[in-house]
Amino acid sequence: MKRKYFYPSAIAVLTIGFWLFNNFYTPASYSDTNQKPVKNNVNDQYMPSATHGEIVAHNYFTLSYSEPHEQAEWVAYWLKREHLTYEDRKRPYFIEDPKVKTKSADWKNYRGSGYDRGHLCPAGDRRFSLQAYNETFYTSNISPQDRAFNAGIWNRLEQKTRSWCKKYGDLFIVTGGVLENGLAEIGEEDVDVPKMFYKIILRKKGDRFTALAFLMPNKERKEAFQSFIVPIDKVEQVTGIDFFKSMPKEVQDQLEANTFVDDWNF
DNA sequence: CTGCTATGC
DNA sequence: GCATAGCAG
Numbered sequence: 001m002k003r004k005y006f007y008p009s010a011i012a013v014l015t016i017g018f019w020l021f022n023n024f025y026t027p028a029s030y031s032d033t034n035q036k037p038v039k040n041n042v043n044d045q046y047m048p049s050a051t052h053g054e055i056v057a058h059n060y061f062t063l064s065y066s067e068p069h070e071q072a073e074w075v076a077y078w079l080k081r082e083h084l085t086y087e088d089r090k091r092p093y094f095i096e097d098p099k100v101k102t103k104s105a106d107w108k109n110y111r112g113s114g115y116d117r118g119h120l121c122p123a124g125d126r127r128f129s130l131q132a133y134n135e136t137f138y139t140s141n142i143s144p145q146d147r148a149f150n151a152g153i154w155n156r157l158e159q160k161t162r163s164w165c166k167k168y169g170d171l172f173i174v175t176g177g178v179l180e181n182g183l184a185e186i187g188e189e190d191v192d193v194p195k196m197f198y199k200i201i202l203r204k205k206g207d208r209f210t211a212l213a214f215l216m217p218n219k220e221r222k223e224a225f226q227s228f229i230v231p232i233d234k235v236e237q238v239t240g241i242d243f244f245k246s247m248p249k250e251v252q253d254q255l256e257a258n259t260f261v262d263d264w265n266f
Numbered sequence: 267c268t269g270c271t272a273t274g275c
Numbered sequence: 276g277c278a279t280a281g282c283a284g
Contacts, residue, residue, distance in 0.1 A: 091269090093277080116269060124267060151268045151284045159267065220284090 029098040030134035031059065046172050046202065048074050049242040056099045056140065060132040061121040063140055065097070066179055069192040070105040071143045074176040074241060075120040079165045085128045092133075097140035104140040109187020118145030120175050122158045143177045144186055144193040148220035154197065157214065157225060161201060164264060168203055175199040177218070178238050194218055198235045200243060202255075209247075209255050210263040226266060232256035 047055075053064030053073050061077035094107035094117060110117050120141050126132040135141075145154065165171050177194025184193045195218055202211040213235050216228040232243055233256045244252050 119268085122268085145268095147269075148284070155268045155284090162267095 027092075027095065030092065030095070030131060030137065031098070045246045046076070046244060047246065048076060048174055049245050051240045054101060056097065058099065058135045058138070060126055060129075060135055061141070063120075065100045065102070065104060065140050067102040069177075069179045069183070070109070070189050071179070071191060072120055072140055072176055073179050073239065074174050075141055076172070076174045077121050077125070079125050079161065079171045079173055081165060081169055083125060083128045083132075084162060084166055087127050089123075089127055089130065089133045091123070092137050094137050094139050094142060097138035100140050104138065105142075105187065105189045105191050107139055107142070109189050109191045110142075110144060111187075113144065113186035114147075115144035115186060115193060116147050116150040117142045118150045118154065121173075124158060125162065125173075143197070144191055145197070146218050146220065149197075149216075149218050152220035153216065153222075153225075157199060160225065160266075161199075164201065164203075167265065168205075170203065172202040173199065174202075174243060176239070178215075180238075196238070198239065200232060200235060202244070205263055209251065210260040211255055212260065212264055224266070226261060229259050229261060231259055 047062070048064070050064040051073060052068065053066050055062065055064050061075055063072040063075045065071070066073045096106065097104040107117060119136055120143055121136050123133060123136045126136050161171065161173065176198060177192075178196040178198060179192060179194060183195065185191060186193060196215055197218060198213065198215045200211060200213045202209060211232060213230050213232045214225065214228045215230045215235055215238070221227075235241070236243060236256065244255060247255070
């Protein structure tokens with residue numbers, strides 16, 4: 001090889017080798033391809049509407065992805081008693097959701113933004129299996145959250161939710177940021193930064209349903225959780241999402257117009 | 267628990 | 276780029 005070609009060739013080999021190396025070690029998906037895909041782990045009866053989203057069902061949660069906002073408008077899943085395990089798992093890397101056709105945002109949009117990659121379906125709720133845990137690290141399950149909010153009241157609410165699950169049993173949870181026009185954006189892909197986040201928790205109580213809906217600003221607050229409780233109607237009003245649309249109308253109306261603070265131990 | 271960043275390969 | 280360790284709220 002002539003000397004003048006040595007360095008360009010070496011650089012090319014190293015570049016291609018590096019690319020192969022990275023692609024070999026970075027999984028494209030956290031799904032178990034040997035397992036039959038779960039059509040939908042979430043009962044359709046409880047599924048919200050998609051206002052401008054593409055609904056994607058993973059094995060352990062379902063979401064509606066809003067491409068213009070580069071994040072999910074809602075993430076829905078069951079939290080069951082048997083999910084409440086505390087295996088020590090290693091956090092994997094955030095990767096694009098292979099099931100979102102338009103590609104979910106790259107995690108690098110968040111780097112140096114000042115905002116956390118805040119889980120919508122919490123990793124702490126999906127520790128019962130490796131796949132369940134890893135699935136929560138798809139960037140379709142991530143939203144820009146204020147650091148103190150994510151580690152603060154949002155985290156405390158997630159922990160409280162786990163304690164409710166332990167006490168009351170299975171919970172159906174829908175959560176997300178309030179996506180609207182004119183939000184601040186981060187990264188090359190313009191990931192929107194929600195000003196508000198909501199979380200709706202539903203369970204059966206005897207032969208009826210009871211639910212809690214929280215609407216809170218994307219910043220740390222020291223008030224009690226009760227300060228942020230709203231009727232589900234309020235969350236529908238600000239998000240445009242129709243929750244529990246497949247339930248009988250009377251049930252839905254009654255469920256969404258009220259709060260049920262007394263059904264839940266704070 | 268919720269995460270980020272620095273450092274080495 | 277990944278892996279690990281350390282740190283912070």
